Amino acid sequence: MTKSSPNIAWGEAALSRPQFIEQVWQEGRAAYRELPWRNIDDPFAVLVSEVMLQQTQVARVLNFWPRFMAAFPTADALAAASSADVLEHWQGLGYNRRALLLKRAAEVCAATLQGQLPRSYDELLALPGVGPATAAGVCNFAYRTAAPYLETNVRSVFLHLLFPSQENVADRQLMPLVADCAATEEPRGWNYALLDLGARLKAETANPSRRSASYARQSPFAGSNRQKRAALLRCVLAHPEGIAAAQAWQLVDEELARAGVAPADERLKGEIAAQLQREGFFRCEGGLLRP
DNA sequence: ATCCGGATAT
DNA sequence: ATATCCGGAT
Numbered sequence: 001m002t003k004s005s006p007n008i009a010w011g012e013a014a015l016s017r018p019q020f021i022e023q024v025w026q027e028g029r030a031a032y033r034e035l036p037w038r039n040i041d042d043p044f045a046v047l048v049s050e051v052m053l054q055q056t057q058v059a060r061v062l063n064f065w066p067r068f069m070a071a072f073p074t075a076d077a078l079a080a081a082s083s084a085d086v087l088e089h090w091q092g093l094g095y096n097r098r099a100l101l102l103k104r105a106a107e108v109c110a111a112t113l114q115g116q117l118p119r120s121y122d123e124l125l126a127l128p129g130v131g132p133a134t135a136a137g138v139c140n141f142a143y144r145t146a147a148p149y150l151e152t153n154v155r156s157v158f159l160h161l162l163f164p165s166q167e168n169v170a171d172r173q174l175m176p177l178v179a180d181c182a183a184t185e186e187p188r189g190w191n192y193a194l195l196d197l198g199a200r201l202k203a204e205t206a207n208p209s210r211r212s213a214s215y216a217r218q219s220p221f222a223g224s225n226r227q228k229r230a231a232l233l234r235c236v237l238a239h240p241e242g243i244a245a246a247q248a249w250q251l252v253d254e255e256l257a258r259a260g261v262a263p264a265d266e267r268l269k270g271e272i273a274a275q276l277q278r279e280g281f282f283r284c285e286g287g288l289l290r291p
Numbered sequence: 292a293t294c295c296g297g298a299t300a301t
Numbered sequence: 302a303t304a305t306c307c308g309g310a311t
Binding site for chain 2: 055131
């Protein structure tokens with residue numbers, strides 16, 4: 001049952017493979033969203049959009065992708081830019097690590113591929129900050145070469161149509177179906193249809209992806225390490241000439257206080273600053289935190 | 292107060 | 302396997 005190749009178990013629903021594919025094409029096309037990073041062949045521009053769309057919704061990315069691409073139009077440009085400049089353009093998008101990883105990916109392309117992006121899924125996957133979904137996104141959308149693309153909107157479509165009542169559905173169950181459908185003549189259009197139908201389903205009904213085994217609730221932001229990390233980074237970026245750690249933390253504590261959040265204790269402050277340095281967000285030179 | 296969302300390090 | 306990483310909208 002798990003192996004018979006043309007007749008893999010097609011979810012739990014009474015929907016055949018051709019019926020499923022037809023329905024996704026029909027409803028996905030009807031729900032089509034025109035987005036600035038769509039229908040372009042430039043793999044770097046697509047990579048930037050895919051990385052921004054990791055853990056960040058379309059509405060937010062719309063405010064950032066055009067400005068980012070104007071500032072860093074090519075992998076060479078991003079590789080040559082300062083981390084501070086790149087992080088500045090990322091502020092407000094969240095999960096700042098992604099910006100550093102994207103810049104490192106650009107540096108790999110600049111150093112080893114004359115500024116071009118790799119063509120193959122496996123080589124894309126090897127780039128910093130590029131996982132299975134992002135690598136598949138670049139293949140499908142930029143190169144129009146088919147690759148199984150499984151992210152939240154796609155997951156929602158498969159769960160809604162093929163696992164309508166099952167809870168805790170693992171990606172391991174979904175992936176064979178996604179891969180089966182991915183073998184198409186039109187990988188770009190097919191995956192746009194999946195994304196757009198998924199987005200429509202979420203707008204109309206309870207998020208089907210909540211029935212995914214990998215769905216996780218977030219811990220609260222207020223009072224979190226994430227909040228303090230982000231505030232410290234913003235503070236250091238605002239002082240290009242460098243700022244003493246104690247002074248930076250005083251400014252951060254004031255900002256937290258305005259948000260009704262207690263200041264971090266000294267031990268935590270040290271750990272957060274050290275962690276950010278280790279990850280490459282800034283350096284400590286002559287007692288000054290410097291982007 | 293609750294919601295949304297991929298990759299990486301351990 | 303599990304913990305961690307952001308911020309705005311609602």
